[in-house]
Amino acid sequence: ETGVTQSPTHLIKTRGQQVTLRCSSQSGHNTVSWYQQALGQGPQFIFQYYREEENGRGNFPPRFSGLQFPNYSSELNVNALELDDSALYLCASSFRGSWETQYFGPGTRLLVL
């Protein structure tokens, strides 16, 4: 069984740029959720994808967008990066219907300068 993987592990961008983060879900899972974890804080829900459609969104602006592909992998895109976007971005996969036990990836550390 392959776990959740994320790429890249680290990323440095400048303000105003755009970034794409990638996530491969665990085998057999059909749902992907994205979280932002600022330093010293718990993860904050960004959005969730199920069957290639956004299925629930947290309190994040539209410049945060995503995709889910037929193989259930996913991308998180952030446009017009701001300094406050610097954080650890976590992807979690799950099988919808199993009380949403979510399996987390190692995260992508994004630094916006």
Added chain:
Amino acid sequence: AQRVTQPEKLLSVFKGAPVELKCNYSYSGSPELFWYVQYSRQRLQLLLRHISRESIKGFTADLNKGETSFHLKKPFAQEEDSAMYYCAPTVAGGTSYGKLTFGQGTILTVHP
């Protein structure tokens, strides 16, 4: 608004002592409750969930709907329990389906 409060940011105990990590929640509907743990240099992982009524690594969690609390307990702490612990409710329906709301976390340190 859905809210989770873990009042202790840091908790230190000695090996063999009982430990209780507190979690209070404010949540609409009937949430399902989880505890997630992150050990040093490891990814966030599920510790236990209320619906399973399970005991993992000696930890149990009691749901008190009247007090809206879901405290995590272990009678005898071990050094390997040192980690960051997050309480996280979710719901099984509606637009918030599967959305985990994490508390700020409690760093547990178990001293030898």
